Amino acid sequence: MAFGTMLAMRGWSVRVHERNPEIREVGAGIYLRRNTLRVLEVLGVAAEVKTAGMKLERGRYRDGVTGQLFHDRPGGEGTAMWICPRQTLMQALERRARAAGVEIVTGSEVTGADPAGVLHTTLGSFEADLVVGADGVSSRVRESLGVTEMTARLPSVVTRYLAPTRAVGPEPYATMWWSGKRRIGIAPCGSDLTYVYMVCHETDELAKSLPMDYSTWSSSFPQLADKLQLLIGLPAIQNNYRIVTCKSWHSGRVAILGDAAHGLPPLLGQGAGLALSNANALATTLGADSALIPDDIARWERVFRKYADRTQFWSMHLDSTTNRWPKEMLMLRKPYLGFLGTKWMRTRMAIADRFPITPIDQRV
Ligand SMILES: Cc1cc2nc3c(=O)[nH]c(=O)nc-3n(C[C@H](O)[C@H](O)[C@H](O)COP(=O)(O)OP(=O)(O)OC[C@H]3O[C@@H](n4cnc5c(N)ncnc54)[C@H](O)[C@@H]3O)c2cc1C
Numbered sequence: 001m002a003f004g005t006m007l008a009m010r011g012w013s014v015r016v017h018e019r020n021p022e023i024r025e026v027g028a029g030i031y032l033r034r035n036t037l038r039v040l041e042v043l044g045v046a047a048e049v050k051t052a053g054m055k056l057e058r059g060r061y062r063d064g065v066t067g068q069l070f071h072d073r074p075g076g077e078g079t080a081m082w083i084c085p086r087q088t089l090m091q092a093l094e095r096r097a098r099a100a101g102v103e104i105v106t107g108s109e110v111t112g113a114d115p116a117g118v119l120h121t122t123l124g125s126f127e128a129d130l131v132v133g134a135d136g137v138s139s140r141v142r143e144s145l146g147v148t149e150m151t152a153r154l155p156s157v158v159t160r161y162l163a164p165t166r167a168v169g170p171e172p173y174a175t176m177w178w179s180g181k182r183r184i185g186i187a188p189c190g191s192d193l194t195y196v197y198m199v200c201h202e203t204d205e206l207a208k209s210l211p212m213d214y215s216t217w218s219s220s221f222p223q224l225a226d227k228l229q230l231l232i233g234l235p236a237i238q239n240n241y242r243i244v245t246c247k248s249w250h251s252g253r254v255a256i257l258g259d260a261a262h263g264l265p266p267l268l269g270q271g272a273g274l275a276l277s278n279a280n281a282l283a284t285t286l287g288a289d290s291a292l293i294p295d296d297i298a299r300w301e302r303v304f305r306k307y308a309d310r311t312q313f314w315s316m317h318l319d320s321t322t323n324r325w326p327k328e329m330l331m332l333r334k335p336y337l338g339f340l341g342t343k344w345m346r347t348r349m350a351i352a353d354r355f356p357i358t359p360i361d362q363r364v
């Protein structure tokens with residue numbers, strides 16, 4: 001929808017096909033980093049999203065057993081700066097897309113695309129100057145183009161809650177708590193909500209059981225015992241992290257965008273951020289000449305792909321510090337995480353924060 005909106009702002013006519021009967025999101029929070037916010041500004045929805053969200057002043061790591069604060073950085077230095085409920089972001093994008101004139105067809109399942117510029121759906125086939133598959137990690141568009149290099153389910157299982165209280169996360173900080181191969185992230189998400197995510201290895205049957213096994217999580221995170229109690233009985237969303245890599249992000253008049261092209265574990269808070277940033281880059285790379293669209297798309301991938309490739313590398317690396325770190329070396333993990341949190345390392349890892357975002361009336 002964001003990509004469609006940016007094209008519509010440039011005068012294109014755009015149709016979005018969504019397989020679900022309505023546009024909706026899961027009940028969870030989403031971190032909005034510098035590049036993500038810039039794209040929301042270009043779209044004209046940043047103020048609305050910020051009003052429902054929250055600025056995070058600090059990014060912190062704590063020991064889940066002792067509570068020791070072993071990493072603490074101010075919000076400006078590459079950490080997640082804002083957070084909002086996912087549904088708020090999605091509604092703002094949908095309203096903006098409709099206002100820009102984007103046609104949204106729900107209940108329309110895409111089955112594939114043809115590089116000549118044809119989209120195949122359950123409602124029929126449609127010709128276009130440009131087809132963009134932003135259809136997530138299991139992208140039918142990507143598969144039909146034959147450009148998939150690798151898709152994998154990672155062994156990390158994440159369980160997410162959006163608690164209807166600030167008592168779980170009273171401070172305006174994003175805090176990650178570490179305990180063995182388990183991890184809990186907590187951040188307030190607006191004036192009366194707290195976003196909580198709990199990560200464990202998929203072989204950790206107790207930790208991944210739903211409803212939450214309070215005693216196993218509170219024994220790993222005794223400092224959070226009171227807060228975890230507030231999650232009991234709340235709806236939870238659980239899934240494995242996924243990764244997608246591609247031989248190419250395009251073929252002829254078809255491009256793939258977002259998780260379809262570069263699904264990644266969310267440890268740098270950049271999945272949606274990269275999707276939106278690449279959408280902005282593609283929308284501002286395309287020229288007016290329809291005959292040159294395949295060349296424009298190829299240039300877009302050549303120039304901008306490095307941001308996704310490097311972010312994938314570092315988010316995979318961070319994920320493995322949770323579930324692949326050898327038990328007998330755990331005492332070395334805190335200093336290592338502290339090293340990754342130094343400004344020097346953050347500058348390398350948070351490359352997507354510096355993704356160049358272009359106003360719609362300018363061209364890359
Ligand atoms: C636990 C977790 C936490 C995360 N936290 C963050 C975060 O804090 N910040 C951040 O930036 N990112 C985060 N992400 C990543 C972010 O959610 C994704 O990167 C983002 O949603 C990708 O957007 P997308 O539009 O590419 O794909 P999706 O969000 O998957 O959207 C794809 C859309 O296509 C539709 N669709 C799929 N197949 C078809 C079909 N065949 N026909 C028609 N429609 C179809 C789907 O219904 C859906 O509406 C997180 C991800 C996870 C799993």
